[in-house]
Amino acid sequence: MTTIYSSATEMAQALSKKDISSVELTKLHLDRIEAVDGKVHAFLHVDSQGAIAQATAVDAKRAAGEKLSPLAGVPLALKDILAQKGVPTTAGSKILQDWRPPYDSTVVAKLKAAGVVILGKTNMDEFAMGSSTENSAYGTTQNPWDLTRTPGGSSGGSAAAVAAFQAPLAIGTDTGGSIRQPAALTGIVGVKPTYGGVSRYGVVAYSSSLDQVGPFARTVLDTALLHEAIAGHDERDSTSINAPVPQVVAAAKKLDVKGMKIGVIKELGGTGFQAGVSQRFNEALELLVAGGAQIVEVSCPNFEYALAAYYLIAPSEASSNLARFDSMRYGLRVGDDGSKGAEEVMSITREAGFGKEVKRRIILGTYALSSGYYDAYYGSAQKVRTLVKQDFEKAFAQVDVLVSPVTPTTAFKIGEKSNDPVAMYLSDIATIPVNMAGIGGMSLPVGLAPEDGLPVGMQIMAPVMQDDRFYRVGGALEAALLSKWGKPLLSNIPELGGM
Amino acid sequence: MTLDYAGATTKYEPTLGLEVHVELNTKSKMFCGCATEFGAEPNTQTCPVCLGLPGALPVVNAKAIESSILIGLALNCSIAPYSRFARKNYFYPDMPKNFQTSQFDEPICVNGYLDVEIQTDEGQKVFRVEIERVHMEEDTGKSLHVGGATGRIHGAEYSLLDYNRAGIPLVEIVTRIVPGTGKYAPQVARAYVTELRDILRSLGVSDVKMEQGSLRCDANVSLAPIGSGKLGTRSETKNVNSLRSVERAVSGEIERQANRLEAGERIIQETRHFLEESGQTRPGRSKEQAEDYRYFPEPDLVPVTPDAKWIEELGTRIPEKPSVRRKRLQTQWNCPDKEMESLVNAELLDVVEETIKLGAEPTRARTWWLGEISRLANEKEVAPTSLITSKDVAEIIALIVGGDLTDKLARQVVEGVISGEGSASSVIEKRGLKVVSDDSALMTAIEAAIAAQPDTAERIRGGNIPAAGALIGAVMKATGGAADAAKVRELLLKHLGRG
Numbered sequence: 001m002t003t004i005y006s007s008a009t010e011m012a013q014a015l016s017k018k019d020i021s022s023v024e025l026t027k028l029h030l031d032r033i034e035a036v037d038g039k040v041h042a043f044l045h046v047d048s049q050g051a052i053a054q055a056t057a058v059d060a061k062r063a064a065g066e067k068l069s070p071l072a073g074v075p076l077a078l079k080d081i082l083a084q085k086g087v088p089t090t091a092g093s094k095i096l097q098d099w100r101p102p103y104d105s106t107v108v109a110k111l112k113a114a115g116v117v118i119l120g121k122t123n124m125d126e127f128a129m130g131s132s133t134e135n136s137a138y139g140t141t142q143n144p145w146d147l148t149r150t151p152g153g154s155s156g157g158s159a160a161a162v163a164a165f166q167a168p169l170a171i172g173t174d175t176g177g178s179i180r181q182p183a184a185l186t187g188i189v190g191v192k193p194t195y196g197g198v199s200r201y202g203v204v205a206y207s208s209s210l211d212q213v214g215p216f217a218r219t220v221l222d223t224a225l226l227h228e229a230i231a232g233h234d235e236r237d238s239t240s241i242n243a244p245v246p247q248v249v250a251a252a253k254k255l256d257v258k259g260m261k262i263g264v265i266k267e268l269g270g271t272g273f274q275a276g277v278s279q280r281f282n283e284a285l286e287l288l289v290a291g292g293a294q295i296v297e298v299s300c301p302n303f304e305y306a307l308a309a310y311y312l313i314a315p316s317e318a319s320s321n322l323a324r325f326d327s328m329r330y331g332l333r334v335g336d337d338g339s340k341g342a343e344e345v346m347s348i349t350r351e352a353g354f355g356k357e358v359k360r361r362i363i364l365g366t367y368a369l370s371s372g373y374y375d376a377y378y379g380s381a382q383k384v385r386t387l388v389k390q391d392f393e394k395a396f397a398q399v400d401v402l403v404s405p406v407t408p409t410t411a412f413k414i415g416e417k418s419n420d421p422v423a424m425y426l427s428d429i430a431t432i433p434v435n436m437a438g439i440g441g442m443s444l445p446v447g448l449a450p451e452d453g454l455p456v457g458m459q460i461m462a463p464v465m466q467d468d469r470f471y472r473v474g475g476a477l478e479a480a481l482l483s484k485w486g487k488p489l490l491s492n493i494p495e496l497g498g499m
Numbered sequence: 500m501t502l503d504y505a506g507a508t509t510k511y512e513p514t515l516g517l518e519v520h521v522e523l524n525t526k527s528k529m530f531c532g533c534a535t536e537f538g539a540e541p542n543t544q545t546c547p548v549c550l551g552l553p554g555a556l557p558v559v560n561a562k563a564i565e566s567s568i569l570i571g572l573a574l575n576c577s578i579a580p581y582s583r584f585a586r587k588n589y590f591y592p593d594m595p596k597n598f599q600t601s602q603f604d605e606p607i608c609v610n611g612y613l614d615v616e617i618q619t620d621e622g623q624k625v626f627r628v629e630i631e632r633v634h635m636e637e638d639t640g641k642s643l644h645v646g647g648a649t650g651r652i653h654g655a656e657y658s659l660l661d662y663n664r665a666g667i668p669l670v671e672i673v674t675r676i677v678p679g680t681g682k683y684a685p686q687v688a689r690a691y692v693t694e695l696r697d698i699l700r701s702l703g704v705s706d707v708k709m710e711q712g713s714l715r716c717d718a719n720v721s722l723a724p725i726g727s728g729k730l731g732t733r734s735e736t737k738n739v740n741s742l743r744s745v746e747r748a749v750s751g752e753i754e755r756q757a758n759r760l761e762a763g764e765r766i767i768q769e770t771r772h773f774l775e776e777s778g779q780t781r782p783g784r785s786k787e788q789a790e791d792y793r794y795f796p797e798p799d800l801v802p803v804t805p806d807a808k809w810i811e812e813l814g815t816r817i818p819e820k821p822s823v824r825r826k827r828l829q830t831q832w833n834c835p836d837k838e839m840e841s842l843v844n845a846e847l848l849d850v851v852e853e854t855i856k857l858g859a860e861p862t863r864a865r866t867w868w869l870g871e872i873s874r875l876a877n878e879k880e881v882a883p884t885s886l887i888t889s890k891d892v893a894e895i896i897a898l899i900v901g902g903d904l905t906d907k908l909a910r911q912v913v914e915g916v917i918s919g920e921g922s923a924s925s926v927i928e929k930r931g932l933k934v935v936s937d938d939s940a941l942m943t944a945i946e947a948a949i950a951a952q953p954d955t956a957e958r959i960r961g962g963n964i965p966a967a968g969a970l971i972g973a974v975m976k977a978t979g980g981a982a983d984a985a986k987v988r989e990l991l992l993k994h995l996g997r998g
Contacts, residue, residue, distance in 0.1 A: 083554045096553065103547050105554055202554040208798035238558050238800050317798055320586050323597035324551045328660070342592045342658065369588070369793035378795060 004032050008074050008168040008222035015073040018062070022055035022073030026117050029075045033119065033166045036496040041141050042151075042161035044080050045088045046120035051075065058115040070225055072115030077167035079158045080121035081128055082213070083202040084108045087118075091204040092126040092136040092154075095325045095332045095353030105202020106234045107171060107213050114229045119167055122157030126355045127322065128175055128206040130154050131427045134418045135357045142414070143186060145454055145493055149411040152182030152427075155216070159186040162216050164496060169226050170216040175207050176310055177406075177431025179214045180443035184406035184457025187445040187489050189223045189474065190216045192431075194465050195438035196241035199234030205321040207314035208239075210435040218490060220444065220475040224252035227467070243465060251468035252475040258292035260473065263399035267303045268430045268459075274409040276449025280456040281405045284446040287480040288473070296399050300391035302384065306433045307425060309384035312368045312377050313436075318358075319365030325353065360421065389437045392463070401469050402461040404430045406443045410454035434461055442470040444477060445489045455489065504750055507722075507757030508682035514730055515677040515684050515749065516719035517628075519695060521670045521705045522638065522712070523566045528666035529637040530557030530600065535668075537711055541661035549666035551595030556799050559584075563635060563668040564607070564803060566704040568810060570670055571608025571633045573698050573817050578810050582607040584635070584797040589790065592658065593640035595665055601636030603794045607803060608633035613698075615690040616822070619683060626683075628691050629675040640665035670704075676719075676730070684720070684753065689746040692716050696742075697821035700846075709740050716745055720752040722760060731756070732766040736780050738773045747778045755780065828852060832861040841869055850884050857893035860900060867892055871910055875917060887916050891923040898927070907980045908932045932981060938990065941974070941982060945991050948973040959995050967991060 002014040002025065014020045030048050037043050058073040078084065081091045083101035085108075090096040104112065111118060125135035133141040133156035143151040144164040151160040155172030159182035162170045172179040174192035183190025191214045198213040205211060215226035231245040264285065269278060285295055327333035327349035328342070335348035354362070368377035395402055407427055417424040434441040443457040458477070462469035482488065502510070528535055531548035547555035571578050585603035611630035616623055641664050646656025672695065680687045696707045696714055707714045721733035734756070736748045751773075756766050771780035818824075828848065829839045832855070842848050847868045854864040868883060872892070876883040895912055898904040904912065904927075915926030927933060948970045949956040958966045967988060974987045 083552075089553070091553065099553070101547075101552065101554070103552070103555075200554075201556050204553040205799075236558060237556050239798075316795060320588050320598050320793070320795070323588060323590065324553070324595065326590065326592070326597055328592050329550060329595065330552065341653075343590065346590060346592075366793065369795055371791050371793070374793075374795070 004028050004165040004168075006168070007219045008071065008217055008225065009219065011074050011168060012071055012225075015062070016068075022058045022062075022115075022117060023052060025073065026051050026055040026075050026119070029119055029167055032164075033161075036144075036164055037166065039142060039147055039496055040144055040160050040164045040166070041139055042077065042122050042157040042164065042166055043120045044090060044092070044123050044138050044157070047087055047118065050087065051117050051119045054112070054115075054117045058117065061115070069114035069229065071169070071229055073117060074169060075117045075119050075167050076111065076226075077120065077122045077158055077161040077170040078108070078111075078118050079124055079155050079170070079172045081124060081173055081204045082108055082171060083204070084118065084121070087121065089121065089204070090138070091128070092124040092133075092138065093325075093353065093355070093358070094137040095349070096204075096330075097332055099331050101202070103202065106199035106236060107230045108202065110230050110232075111171075116169070116229065122155070122161055122170065124157055125154035125178075126358050127204065127318070128154040128173055128178055128211070129318070129357050129361055131177070131181055131424050132412070132414070132417070133157060134414065135355055137355055140414055143411045144496060145186065145411065148413055149454070150185070150414050152185035152407075152411065154178040154182075155190075156182045158216050159183055159188060159190065162186070162188050162218060163490065163493065168217060169222060171213060171226075171230070172216055173203060173206075173211055173213050174431075174435065175210045175212075175314060176435050177428040179216065180406050180431045180434075180441055180457070180459060181428060183216060183443035184445070184459075185411040185455065187448075187455030187457075187493070188216055188218050189220055189445070189478075190214065190443045191223055191227060191467070191470070192434060192441050193227060193231060193467055194241070194440040195435070196239050197245070197440065197465065197467065198231050199237040199240050201234055201236040205317075207317040208321060209317060210310075210314055212435070218488070220442075220471060220478045221249070221252045223442075224248040224471050224475075227471075241465060246465060246468040248468050248471040251471040254472050255476045255479050256291070257288055257473055257476045260293045260401070261296055261399040262288055262293050262473065263296050263298040263395055263402045265303070265395070265402055265404045266297055266299045267301070268404035272408050273405055274449060274451070276451045277405050277407070277409060277456050280447035280449060281458055284458050284477060284481070285403070287484065288477060291476055291480055293473075298395040298398060298402065300388075300395060300433070302387040302391050303433050305384045306388050306436050307429055309381035309388075310428075310432045310436060311364065311425060312381035313385065315361040315365030316368045316378050316381075317365065319362045319369065322354075322358070322362060325350065327353075357421070385436050388433050392433070392437045392439060392461075396463045400462070401473050404459045404461075406430060406457035406459040410449045410452055410456060430459060434459075439464050440467040440470065442474050444474045446477070446481060447489065448492065453492075502754065502757050502761055504754050505682075507754050510725060511722040511753070511757050511760065512678075512681065512725045512727075513684040513749075513753050514721045514723070514733075515674075515680060515688055516733065517674045517677070517688060517691060518717040518719070518735075519672045519692065520715040520717075521570075521672065521699055521707065522714070523563055523668040523670060524703075524705050524713075525560055525562045525566065525668055527560060527562075529560050529563055529635070529668040530666055533666065537706075537713070539663055541659070541663060544663040545665070549595065550662055551597075557600060557797075559800060559803065560668060564805065565813065566668075566702070567607050567633060567635050567670050568805060568813050569702050569704055569817065570672070570699065571611065572810075572814050573702055574608070574611035574613055574630050574633065574672070576608035576611030576630060576633055578805065579605065579607055579609065580804060580807070581605070582803045584800045584803075585794045586797050588793045591639070593642045593660055593662075593665070595640065595662060599636060599639065600797055600800070602634035606632040606634035613691060613694060615687060615694050617683060617686045617690045626677070626680060626687050626690075628677050628687070631673045631675045633670060633672050636669050636671060638664050638667040638669050685746040685749040688718060688749045689742055692745050693742055694822060701818045701821050701824075709742065712740075715739075718745060718748050718752070720749055720756065721766070722753065722756045731760075732768050734766065734769055734771050734780070736771045736773050737783065740773075740775065744773055744775060748773045748780065751778050752780055824848075832865070834861070834865065838865060838869070845869065845873060845883070847873075847883060850889050853889035854893050854896070857889060859893040859896040863896045863899065864892065867896065867913075871913055875913070887913065891916050894923045898923075902983070903933055905980065905983065911980075941978075941987060941990055942994070944974045944977045944982070945970070945987065945994060947977065949994075956995060959992070959997060962997070964992070964997060
């Protein structure tokens with residue numbers, strides 16, 4: 001029987017066999033959201049009406065015998081950073097309160113065309129700046145594994161929704177780890193595709209050269225199905241790659257790593273990593289070896305500068321990307337009492353509309369781009385970026401994929417790092433190099449840390465447009481782990497009440 | 500004591516620098532598919548991209564790149580195999596993104612020149628104006644400040660914004676400093692802009708209408724004491740909306756600066772606005788505190804890398820230089836200076852050349868286009884070339900020369916063509932407008948005229964030859980002007996025994 005605990009693949013099969021209708025499936029999830037989101041707060045906006053309408057349309061098409069996409073009728077949660085026509089899109093910011101885009105982002109258009117049912121918009125750190133959702137202007141999302149902890153961020157709402165069975169699929173964005181880190185902290189699968197693999201058109205920009213849209217799901221195959229549904233060249237996004245989408249679904253089904261060379265990045269492990277994280281990571285490596293893979297240690301010496309360089313490049317681009325939020329054409333307007341000039345209203349609105357972390361990054365970026373400082377900051381950061389890219393190139397010359405833990409620790413307590421930005425920034429230390437190099441990476445749950453019983457994620461990375469490689473390794477490892485555990489990791493998640 | 504222009508240029512050596520902004524006439528905008536038509540209802544030619552809505556991304560208009568390369572080639576520039584766009588960051592309500600996407604340190608065309616010829620005391624002299632760069636950028640929206648005394652944002656009650664212009668492709672052509680023009684600086688400036696305008700028109704890349712703002716000139720002027728070998732502080736004069744204004748703005752600025760220097764004051768580096776009525780300039784915003792635009796490479800766009808073969812192909816499409824062509828045609832047609840100037844100003848050179856190529860006699864071709872056709876076009880407030888084709892005009896002229904049409908009949912043919920009755924030949928046929936050369940038909944009309952005015956006929960018989968005018972007029976009237984008056988006179992006098 002199909003339930004909210006089924007995988008998206010199972011749901012899709014049941015739908016195609018007409019064991020369940022999309023409207024019924026959608027209602028199951030809307031009920032679940034109703035029952036548990038008071039505790040999790042994964043959603044900023046639940047679009048019940050729109051979702052039922054979409055589901056009804058898919059059911060009608062199926063009844064008429066139309067050929068449908070593999071995920072037609074399956075529900076999904078959408079990060080509130082993607083424009084969806086007529087549906088509130090805030091990017092977690094007060095400055096976009098009540099903004100309803102007049103257009104669909106390319107990813108949303110693709111999802112709609114594939115018949116995927118969009119349940120609503122999920123919580124996130126404001127403008128994707130953060131690693132915990134604590135920077136959201138609309139409250140923090142709780143980790144369904146432990147409601148006193150964060151689900152990670154910035155796509156924390158999407159990750160929590162999938163982990164809490166509010167949706168089998170979700171869309172996130174990843175600029176420095178914003179898909180992979182919350183996936184790891186909530187025990188689900190999350191993928192940041194190769195930069196340019198998925199269109200950014202209609203994604204509220206944080207850092208244009210680093211942002212990438214990607215899928216969340218509870219299994220590798222589900223993630224691959226969603227990946228294929230949203231990927232591909234888009235003429236509206238100049239930076240999207242005009243090449244065939246990697247065969248990620250086929251790769252996820254391969255379940256075989258025999259003869260593959262897997263590189264462990266020396267610099268991303270050991271000191272500074274929680275014992276349970278390292279333990280589960282190493283156990284997963286053993287399973288890969290048992291599956292016939294060869295483990296090689298590789299060194300990426302320039303990664304130690306990646307975090308610092310990221311915090312120059314991303315804020316620089318953000319300072320410019322966020323300049324458009326000036327109250328003139330859309331969004332919040334504060335202080336326009338008829339006595340003030342445009343510049344003053346802009347200034348008052350921005351002061352009132354942006355949160356602390358966003359202001360911090362705008363100031364950082366403005367400074368880094370200033371004449372006289374540009375070369376030392378933005379310029380040097382770009383050089384580091386090139387070096388990080390070269391580190392990856394050298395490493396991939398020796399191995400097929402690279403692996404590391406996704407995060408140094410398991411999910412941290414809400415409030416634990418919110419007053420220490422650098423500590424917060426460090427939770428992305430292992431994920432940021434991937435964005436800097438424009439390659440893709442997956443976060444795969446590999447167990448619960450013995451000391452706190454919280455999920456641990458392994459990061460699997462592959463060269464540009466070779467995303468199928470991490471799906472292959474991820475699928476095989478997931479199968480090995482499942483047979484070791486006897487049941488999915490998420491079956492250990494505490495019951496949230498409700499159903 | 501104040502210096503007049505002659506006095507100013509006796510003491511000071513002016514240095515010029517010219518920045519010309521050209522709106523390209525592409526059908527769509529620089530980075531989106533919106534229409535570019537001039538004069539549309541405000542804010543009807545906009546979309547998420549040119550309104551800078553969250554999530555929207557730019558895509559470079561390939562036609563704009565082509566036009567820019569054509570301009571570069573016509574100005575003897577090198578075309579960069581790799582150029583980039585950058586973001587110029589500043590806040591202003593008519594800039595939807597609060598940054599302008601513009602080429603900065605990596606322009607598409609560099610190092611060109613344009614030779615211009617002017618009349619000096621020593622005869623015609625050629626000045627070489629070196630081109631530093633030709634780069635692409637997008638136009639801003641238009642602000643209309645209402646309620647203030649000066650039409651400026653400060654002091655206005657409110658402002659109206661029209662984003663139709665936002666994103667229109669602009670090409671900026673920047674000269675190096677032009678030294679050594681002496682007192683001829685204003686004429687050199689005017690000749691340069693004129694020649695540039697003609698080149699752009701011949702390339703077909705812009706409407707080049709200064710009064711509509713599709714060609715805008717900023718004139719930089721500085722003065723230094725003659726022989727000092729130094730460069731003075733420059734001012735930049737904007738709002739120069741006609742060729743005549745270019746000349747006036749430069750001479751006005753030379754005079755103003757000379758008088759300041761005479762009075763022991765220093766020149767402030769600033770933007771000044773040209774005042775059409777007085778020919779003076781008034782200060783705009785001061786550039787003493789150089790604005791920091793925080794330029795950085797536009798991360799949403801990939802570099803522009805035109806193919807060498809394509810550039811070569813475009814090179815074959817550069818037409819003959821307009822000044823060279825004008826001289827050639829003037830000689831060929833044996834055309835007086837004044838008339839040539841009229842043809843150029845009325846933009847009739849092409850159509851007259853076509854008409855002549857179709858066999859029309861040059862003098863008649865010029866006269867018809869500049870005279871009757873232009874007169875009718877003025878009445879209708881349209882371009883002469885929109886009324887009638889060169890083929891029709893050539894046909895009409897051939898019939899006049901062959902004696903088949905009188906000028907009067909020809910005007911009726913032209914009018915018929917213009918009112919949509921068909922081609923020249925079909926109008927002639929339908930209206931029966933051929934010259935009546937049949938003697939017997941004319942004799943019938945002559946006899947009728949004599950019968951109607953027997954007294955007049957008697958006077959002619961009696962030797963009063965000038966009285967024939969009345970009868971000739973009557974015959975002409977009776978034939979609807981379709982008779983050759985000389986022929987009528989000959990037949991009439993003969994009939995009355997006075998031939």
